[in-house]
Amino acid sequence: MKIYTNRTMRFCVAALVLILCLQMPVFAWQFYDGSDIAALEPGYALLEPDNWNREDLYAMRQKGITTLAWLNLSQIEENRLIPLDIKDKDYVISGRYLPEGKKLAVFYSQSFRDLLRLRLREYLLKGFAGVVFAKVGYYDKLSNSPINRSEMWRLVTDLAVEARRLSSSALVVVHDASCFFDEIRQTPIISGVVEEGLYFGKQGRQVRAWDREKRLNTLIKLKENDKLILLAEDARTEKRRQFSSSESQKHGFDSAFAQLPMIIERKVTDGSKK
Numbered sequence: 001m002k003i004y005t006n007r008t009m010r011f012c013v014a015a016l017v018l019i020l021c022l023q024m025p026v027f028a029w030q031f032y033d034g035s036d037i038a039a040l041e042p043g044y045a046l047l048e049p050d051n052w053n054r055e056d057l058y059a060m061r062q063k064g065i066t067t068l069a070w071l072n073l074s075q076i077e078e079n080r081l082i083p084l085d086i087k088d089k090d091y092v093i094s095g096r097y098l099p100e101g102k103k104l105a106v107f108y109s110q111s112f113r114d115l116l117r118l119r120l121r122e123y124l125l126k127g128f129a130g131v132v133f134a135k136v137g138y139y140d141k142l143s144n145s146p147i148n149r150s151e152m153w154r155l156v157t158d159l160a161v162e163a164r165r166l167s168s169s170a171l172v173v174v175h176d177a178s179c180f181f182d183e184i185r186q187t188p189i190i191s192g193v194v195e196e197g198l199y200f201g202k203q204g205r206q207v208r209a210w211d212r213e214k215r216l217n218t219l220i221k222l223k224e225n226d227k228l229i230l231l232a233e234d235a236r237t238e239k240r241r242q243f244s245s246s247e248s249q250k251h252g253f254d255s256a257f258a259q260l261p262m263i264i265e266r267k268v269t270d271g272s273k274k
Helices: 006-023 054-062 110-126 136-142 146-166 178-185 209-224 238-251
Strands: 030-032 043-047 065-072 130-134 171-175 192-196 228-233 254-257
Touching: 030 254, 043 228, 043 254, 054 065, 065 110, 065 171, 110 130, 110 146, 130 146, 136 146, 136 178, 146 171, 146 178, 171 228, 178 192, 178 209, 192 209, 209 228, 209 238, 228 238, 238 254
Parallel strands: 030 043, 043 065, 065 130, 130 171, 171 192, 192 228, 228 254
Antiparallel strands: none
């Protein structure tokens, strides 16, 4: 009869854990503004919807890629075809403190809401598995009025209902939404959130532990309510990527790497970006 020492047992346990870890799915989603399907791995992928056609989306689905379309609820997407007869003054303002050339939507105007519904229908019927409602926290750039906050949340929930009407299995993920975490936690129709810079912010700066603690605790509560947590980290070294991936796995979050703040850009016919 063989007698196993404590050292041997510890080695066997460590080997078993390593094998199980290698078999476990990678907790990573993809933030992608390219145009090559071969560059995408199975899992969630956040995409600029106009860069892909129905056949592309079908091919991704066959590869096990869950596609999410980017739909900006606060900012006007420049040089994009607007299929409605809308005057700029009805739904666009130029903010004093916005970067040069950027515009904000008057998100509570009926004309802009109609445009968002049109985009939402286009993306889901094209074959996207879900939609990321981007920059919902930008309502305070337009005005920090409590009315604006409630109007933005009403817009989010109205579009979420419309998404599920168009596709009963549609994923509805909200970006830049920390101000609405309590509402999201209590709203079954919202699938999850995209959160930027929990561990590493702009230019790869490490977020101090005490600055992320409250956000982390709130995200854990969302996870406990079966919400999908997609973290975007501006980690610019392999060591920092490994750290944020490891921390994400501890809490069951999905992590991706992107330059922050996240902006998905549309490619035009000459290959440049808009």
